[in-house]
Amino acid sequence: xxxxxxxxxxxxxxxxxxxxxxxxxxxxxxxxxxxxxxxxxxxxxxxxxxxxxxxxxxxxxxxxxxxxxxxxxxxxxxxxxxxxxxxxxxxxxxxxxxxxxxxxxxxxxxxxxxxxxxxxxxxxxxxxxxxxxxxxxxxxxxxxxxxxxxxxxxxxxxxxxxxxxxxxxxxxxxxxxxxxxxxxxxxxxxxxxxxxxxxxxxxxxxxxxxxxxxxxxxxxxxxxxxxxxxxxxxxxxxxxxxxxxxxxxxxxxxxxxxxxxxxxxxxxxxxxxxxxxxxxxxxxxxxxxxxxxxxxxxxxxxxxxxxxxxxxxxxxxxxxxxxxxxxxxxxxxxxxxxxxxxxxxxxxxxxxxxxxxxxxxxxxxx
Numbered sequence: 312x313x314x315x316x317x318x319x320x321x322x323x324x325x326x327x328x329x330x331x332x333x334x335x336x337x338x339x340x341x342x343x344x345x346x347x348x349x350x351x352x353x354x355x356x357x358x359x360x361x362x363x364x365x366x367x368x369x370x371x372x373x374x375x376x377x378x379x380x381x382x383x384x385x386x387x388x389x390x391x392x393x394x395x396x397x398x399x400x401x402x403x404x405x406x407x408x409x410x411x412x413x414x415x416x417x418x419x420x421x422x423x424x425x426x427x428x429x430x431x432x433x434x435x436x437x438x439x440x441x442x443x444x445x446x447x448x449x450x451x452x453x454x455x456x457x458x459x460x461x462x463x464x465x466x467x468x469x470x471x472x473x474x475x476x477x478x479x480x481x482x483x484x485x486x487x488x489x490x491x492x493x494x495x496x497x498x499x500x501x502x503x504x505x506x507x508x509x510x511x512x513x514x515x516x517x518x519x520x521x522x523x524x525x526x527x528x529x530x531x532x533x534x535x536x537x538x539x540x541x542x543x544x545x546x547x548x549x550x551x552x553x554x555x556x557x558x559x560x561x562x563x564x565x566x567x568x569x570x571x572x573x574x575x576x577x578x579x580x581x582x583x584x585x586x587x588x589x590x591x592x593x594x595x596x597x598x599x600x601x602x603x604x605x606x607x608x609x610x611x612x613x614x615x616x617x618x619x620x621x622x623x624x625x626x627x628x629x630x631x632x633x634x635x636x637x638x639x640x641x642x643x644x645x646x647x648x649x650x651x652x653x654x655x656x657x658x659x660x661x662x663x664x665x666x667x668x669x670x671x672x673x674x675x676x677x
Contacts, residue, residue, distance in 0.1 A: 312337060312495050312502065314482045314518075315510035318347035318459065318642055319634050321466035322649025323508050328473035330657050335504075336467065337497055339481040343463035345512055349610035350642050351535055351566045352462070353548065353558050354455040355399055358415060359422055365619065365668035366640075369647045372664060376646035377455060388468035392461035393561050398437060399454035400429070400549040402595060403446045408552050412449040425452040438547035440540075440598045454548065456558060459642050466649075482511065485521040485631065492630035506656060508632045509625070513576070513613040515635035524626045525674040528636045530611035532572035534584040537564045538592070538602040554639075555591045557599065564605060567592045569639075573614075580607040614638045622648060622669040623655065632656065633671045 313320045313327075316338025324334040338344070354377055357370040381394040403409040412428055419426025427450045434441055434448045441448075467477065478497065486494035486501060494503045509518045513530040544565065548558035558566045567588045585607050592599035615621050615636030625631040634652050637644050651661040 312504045312507045313510060314495065314507060315512060315515070316342040316463075316467070316477065317345055317510065317512055318343065318463045318466070318645040319512075319637060319648055320508070320510035321347075321463045321470070322645040323510060323634060323652045324470040324475050324649075325466040326649040326653035327656060328470040328475050330653055332653070332657060333474035333476070334470065335502075336470075336475065336477045337480055337482055337495070338477065339479070341479070342467055342477065343460045346533070346610035346612050346641065347463045348460040349535070349608045350459040351556065351558060351568055352457045352459040352560075352642065353399075353556060353566075354457070354643055355550075356452040356454060358426075358451060359418060359424060365665075369620075369644055369664050370640065372647040373644045374455075376650065377457075377643075380646060381455075381457075384465050384469060387472065388465035390461055390465040390468055392465050393458045394455065395457075395546070395561065396453045396455050398450060398547045399558075400434065400438065400441070400448040400450055400547065402434075402441070402448045402549050402551050404444075404551070406446065409446040412447065416449055419451060426450070438545050438549070440544045440596050441549060442597055443595050445595065448549070456548075456560065462642075485518070485628070487628060490627055490629055492628055505630045506632075507630065508634055508652060508656070510634040512635060513611050515613060515621075515633065518633070522625045522628055522631060522633075524628075524671065526621060526633060526635065526671065527616035527674055528613040528621065529573065530576050531614040531638060532574050532577065532609055532611055533569040533639065534572075534580055534588065534607065534609045535566055535568040536585055536588045536604060537566055537606040537608075538589075538599060539564055539605050540598045540602045542598065544598065549595065551591070551595075555588070557592050557596065565592070565599065565602070567599070571639075576611060578609045578611060580609045584609075612638055612641060616674065620644065620648065620669045621671050622652065623666050623671050626672040626675055
């Protein structure tokens with residue numbers, strides 16, 4: 312059983328199905344009804360990872376698997392999720408940011424990777440709607456974008472074609488016999504199983520009481536504003552040093568975001584966030600000043616206590632696994648996370664990614 316129908320749970324179900332394991336995905340509201348459906352759907356390839364950063368290898372694997380899935384998943388699922396490769400610029404507005412961007416570009420080139428420093432005129436040639444003063448921009452490997460709602464549904468649909476199934480209901484507990492999982496309770500009803508993956512986003516914290524071990528995740532609220540500019544824009548997105556972004560999407564909208572708010576489970580869009588996000592867009596592109604606001608959304612990403620995903624066997628309960636805490640990187644990390652969890656469930660260890668740094672047991676004595 313996979314408890315949670317977001318992109319992480321969907322990826323676990325997909326990769327389990329590819330290994331011949333028929334999963335039952337339990338979701339309280341609807342597939343991709345939370346952050347997985349409301350995300351911007353942007354995939355920024357990682358720069359050269361710091362070897363001391365345990366996320367580096369997973370981010371690289373996640374992006375590469377997205378490229379692979381773009382070739383196979385639409386046919387496997389029967390769903391197109393609007394995957395596209397597009398340039399993404401990191402804009403510098405201060406002298407310090409320019410120095411940093413130039414150093415990164417040099418480091419990338421020295422390592423044989425893609426990396427260029429663009430002057431303001433070069434930025435304008437590539438992306439003419441960025442017309443406000445900047446000091447330049449870093450251009451790396453081509454980024455990508457997709458429709459996250461349809462992508463999550465595509466993973467589920469492909470898994471269902473291989474025997475997986477879905478159930479609408481709220482997971483309310485786990486049953487055990489000693490230190491062995493024996494079932495999952497859904498709306499109070501017991502469904503026998505000896506294997507379950509807790510992938511309920513920020514709601515995974517509820518499982519701490521069932522598992523008898525900490526699952527320290529909290530909601531990280533993120534708001535996105537979708538605007539319609541007065542003309543079509545070159546398909547080139549950008550971000551700044553604060554990790555805010557502006558990305559033109561298929562259909563003519565531009566997605567602007569995002570916030571990082573620790574306000575519990577409140578998903579109410581706010582005027583303050585909207586205004587800040589709109590100011591960010593207009594800071595770099597005059598065409599976004601006064602653009603029609605089509606929609607503003609808010610979603611909750613699962614943020615772990617130490618900022619790293621929580622992935623692996625639950626301490627003290629054989630057959631129970633945890634897959635949560637991916638923060639703002641859930642969509643990017645989903646394929647690598649799903650593949651690794653499927654390996655762990657089927658073979659007893661993850662062969663594609665070292666999950667040591669993400670083990671749920673790291674919080675036992677914290």
